[in-house]
Amino acid sequence: MKTKAAVVYQAGKPIEIEELELDRPQEGEVLIRYLYGGLCHSDVHIAHGDLEARLPMVLGHEGAGIIEEVGPGVTRVKPGDHVVCSFIPNCGTCRYCANGQQSICDMGATILEGYLPGDRFPITGPKGQYGAMCMLGTFSQYGVIHQNSCVKVDDDLPLDKAVLVGCGVPTGWGAAVNTADVKAGQTVVVAGIGGIGINAVQGAALAGAKNVIAIDPLPNKREKAMELGATHAFASADEAMETITNLTRGQMADAAILTPGLMTSEIVEGGFNAVGKGGKVVLTGLNKLEEATIQLSGSVLTLFRKQVLGSLFGDCNPTVDIPRILGLYQSGDLKLDELITRTYTLEQVNEGYDDLLNGKNVRGVLVHDHS
Numbered sequence: 410m411k412t413k414a415a416v417v418y419q420a421g422k423p424i425e426i427e428e429l430e431l432d433r434p435q436e437g438e439v440l441i442r443y444l445y446g447g448l449c450h451s452d453v454h455i456a457h458g459d460l461e462a463r464l465p466m467v468l469g470h471e472g473a474g475i476i477e478e479v480g481p482g483v484t485r486v487k488p489g490d491h492v493v494c495s496f497i498p499n500c501g502t503c504r505y506c507a508n509g510q511q512s513i514c515d516m517g518a519t520i521l522e523g524y525l526p527g528d529r530f531p532i533t534g535p536k537g538q539y540g541a542m543c544m545l546g547t548f549s550q551y552g553v554i555h556q557n558s559c560v561k562v563d564d565d566l567p568l569d570k571a572v573l574v575g576c577g578v579p580t581g582w583g584a585a586v587n588t589a590d591v592k593a594g595q596t597v598v599v600a601g602i603g604g605i606g607i608n609a610v611q612g613a614a615l616a617g618a619k620n621v622i623a624i625d626p627l628p629n630k631r632e633k634a635m636e637l638g639a640t641h642a643f644a645s646a647d648e649a650m651e652t653i654t655n656l657t658r659g660q661m662a663d664a665a666i667l668t669p670g671l672m673t674s675e676i677v678e679g680g681f682n683a684v685g686k687g688g689k690v691v692l693t694g695l696n697k698l699e700e701a702t703i704q705l706s707g708s709v710l711t712l713f714r715k716q717v718l719g720s721l722f723g724d725c726n727p728t729v730d731i732p733r734i735l736g737l738y739q740s741g742d743l744k745l746d747e748l749i750t751r752t753y754t755l756e757q758v759n760e761g762y763d764d765l766l767n768g769k770n771v772r773g774v775l776v777h778d779h780s
Contacts, residue, residue: 414467414532414549415758416539420458423759424468429534434480434553438525441492441554445572446547447471448753448761448773449604450670451695455521455542456762459671459697462521466540467532468758469775470496470520472547473572476559485556491564493735495727496520496543496576498557512583512722516557520544525555547575548758550777560731566738569752570745573604573772574734576722578745580693581608581668582734583723586616588691589664593617596662598653598683599639600646600676601669602630603765604748604772605693607637609666611743612723614638620656622649624679627768637744646679653683661685669694670766674704677717681705686713691720748772 416427434440446469454460455468472494476486486492499506503515516526523540524530530538531553532546539546546552562571584605585591597613599606602625613621615638623634623642631642641656643649653662665680665688672694680690696702703717710717725731737743750770753761761773 410551412549412551413755414546415469415755416465416467417456418465418536420456420464424456424762426756427534429467429532429539431551431553432531434478435529436481437483437556438480438531438553439476439483439486439556439559440478441474441552442477442779443472443474443547443549443552443777445473445569445777446775447572447575447577447604448765448770448775449576450765452542453762453766454695460521460695461698462542463523463540465536466523466542467546467549468542469547469549470543470545471572471576472545473568473575483556486559486561490561491566491568492559493562493571493731494545494547494554494558494575495560495731496545497722497727498544498555499727500557509726511726511728512724548755548775550779560727562732562735566735569774569776570738570749571735572774573745573748574731577604577772578608578734579723579725579727579730581605581723582612582743583725583730584666584668584691584693584720585609585612587724588718588720589666589689591616591618591664594619595664596620596622596653596657598622598624598649598662598665598680599634600624600665600667600680601694602634602771603668603670606668607633607748607771609668610634610638615737615742622653622662624649630768630771633771637747646683650683657685662688664689664691666691667694672696672702674702677703678705681715681717684715688713688715690715690717692718693720749774752776754778
């Protein structure tokens with residue numbers, strides 16, 4: 410069958426809309442009709458070349474849709490099921506999944522190559538075999554993906570909101586709730602209020618943090634943070650230091666969660682200085698793989714027993730945590746509607762990313778047209 414998709418052919422060049430060929434699902438695979446795709450910063454990292462991926466690649470790793478057809482051996486979903494896609498698949502049996510660490514499932518090894526198990530490329534086009542970002546490629550009307558990337562959700566959930574729970578929401582929420590292990594009464598700093606940072610704010614507030622300090626240079630982002638659980642907001646880490654010191658009587662923050670668009674050593678140092686003894690510095694933002702973004706005093710790290718932690722997918726287990734987070738949305742404890750600044754068509758994908766990079770959006774959502 411044919412599908413219209415947003416493709417990166419060359420790093421640094423605009424994303425192109427292309428009609429491609431899609432194969433039928435094989436063993437363990439499903440055909441999904443994508444309804445929505447979230448515009449997440451990681452796609453920009455591919456398009457700009459910050460993350461080196463195999464090109465050409467169909468972009469999009471936040472997605473929700475309906476299962477149209479299943480291949481042999483599929484047990485997790487059936488045709489007609491509403492699903493949210495997990496941007497890291499979970500096989501359930503590798504060492505990490507079996508240990509309750511699905512976010513580092515071994516199947517995630519090829520998310521920047523974009524093929525399915527067995528070096529299989531279901532998408533083909535003028536340039537041969539096309540990868541799908543995170544084995545999903547949600548900026549396509551249809552996709553053939555592995556069942557291990559699917560999480561079935563309730564039919565009555567609005568998928569245009571639930572789509573965010575495939576990446577940004579659990580990544581931020583989990584960075585606070587799981588990685589930083591925020592406890593009631595603690596003080597938490599969140600640096601960078603985009604699609605991930607805003608959910609770290611929500612997670613910290615929900616976990617009972619007494620002070621949630623949001624840091625972002627843009628007034629619209631600080632305002633949104635205050636709306637969704639932050640107690641204080643500042644334009645920079647330097648500006649926040651006096652308040653953090655006063656609020657904690659000099660003990661400093663218990664955790665700093667770093668969620669910028671592009672991680673830098675200055676941002677890491679700001680987070681490191683904001684936490685006190687036993688404090689946790691949680692990194693979710695990315696940069697080029699070879700870029701050294703951590704340059705800190707090892708002596709202070711040791712003497713103050715600080716911790717620097719990497720957090721992927723918020724240390725979540727998608728099969729459990731995606732339904733759990735959606736349950737919090739259904740009960741009104743976690744906000745999703747308020748995160749979406751605006752929606753875009755597939756043809757507007759470049760505009761959507763310009764808006765993201767210019768700080769206009771907390772989260773943009775791509776709406777697929779199947780008419």
